[in-house]
Amino acid sequence: MIVLLGSTGYIGSVFLRQLEQNTGHRIVTPRYQDYGERGPVFDKYTSLVINCAAFVTKPSVDLCEDQKEECIMGNLLLPFRILRACERYNIPLMHISTGCLYNGNNGGKGWSETDAPQLRFNSGAGYYVGCKQLAEQIVSKYPRVWCCRMRIPFDHLHSPRNYISKLITYPKVFDAFNSLCHRDDFVNACLSLFVMGAPYGIYNMTNPGGIWAHDIVSMLKEKVCQKHEFKFWDELDFLTKIARTPKSNCVLDVSKLLATGVKMRSTQEAVEHSIQNWDWNSCIENSRNAGPADRNTSSPSSTSESNPSPTTS
Secondary structure (H helix, E strand, O other): OEEEEOOOOOOHHHHHHHHHHHOOOOEEOOOHHHOOOOOOOOOOOOOEEEEOOOOEEEOOHHHHHHOHHHHHHHHHHHHHHHHHHHHHHOOOEEEEEEOOOOOEOOOOOOEOOOOOOOOOHHHOOOHHHHHHHHHHHHHOOOOOEEEEEEOOEEOOEOOOOOHHHHHHHOOOEOOOEEOOEEHHHHHHHHHHHHHHOOOOEEEEOOOOOOEEHHHHHHHHHHHOOOOOOOOEOOHHHHHHHHOOOOOOOEOEOOHHHHHOOOOOOOHHHHHHHHHHOOEOOOOOOOOOOOOHHHOEEEOOOOOOOOOOOOOOO
16 A cells, blocks of 8 residues: 555646556555644555645745745644654655755756755745755655655646746746756656665655756747747846745756666756647646645645746745
8 A cells, every 4th residue: 555645736646647557556645634633644554655745835935934834834744743654664755855955056066965955944945945954854864765856847738837837927037057857757756766676865856957947948939839928037136026035046966866777868858848748738736625734825826846936946
């Protein structure tokens, strides 16, 4: 039995689809309301717990600054409770974390799992990133956990949660060079760690390499929205007038993931494929019956790693 928490979310829904299609396991998807004060309850027959649940405000995780209690409950206390529940039966845990912890490309090497996060509570990070980083720090001490770091999800399906959709629909684009995560590629890589019995630990799980926002815009103008006029933020204006918390624009090193044998196409290839197969008719903002820990609030247009302009948290 595999327990999937946050199964109605932008990432959790892909986990559910792939698990149902590709494994013979029974899949259990408890609702947040069923967790109780002590968190979810598992048993000795649980072979894996996947935690996709998170509290994410819309359209920007900056709004977590106005909902600090909910952010702490969903992004810090809930992962701790899930961890404690796993410890009772020594159950493997897959925790979906964030890679929005750095800036730059680390001298061309990319940031690895052993590099200390630059963005955390004691360095001025906002509540969303601060809670996610602290949760990873706590959860990663469990000897049977895969902490899977995700950044800026996208695919070919138009959605308020999709980074490519954000580039099209936001009034202005913030141009930066970033590692991104194709949704299906990310989930497939996560599940491969479990199927292959890969060593536990923290993994950067983005598609290899990075891409400039302006390069994606060029592809969009050629293939998807030829008549659309894209406008770009002045960097200083964005950082001083729009952003409420420090931002992460970075490239992650995925050498550790690839060394396990997991296959991931490059960011460039995944973006090109998504734009070539762009589907305007699949707006997939899921309705939710969940509580604060796997619910998104406020107005449309958010990703698990989102901001007032298409960049990262």
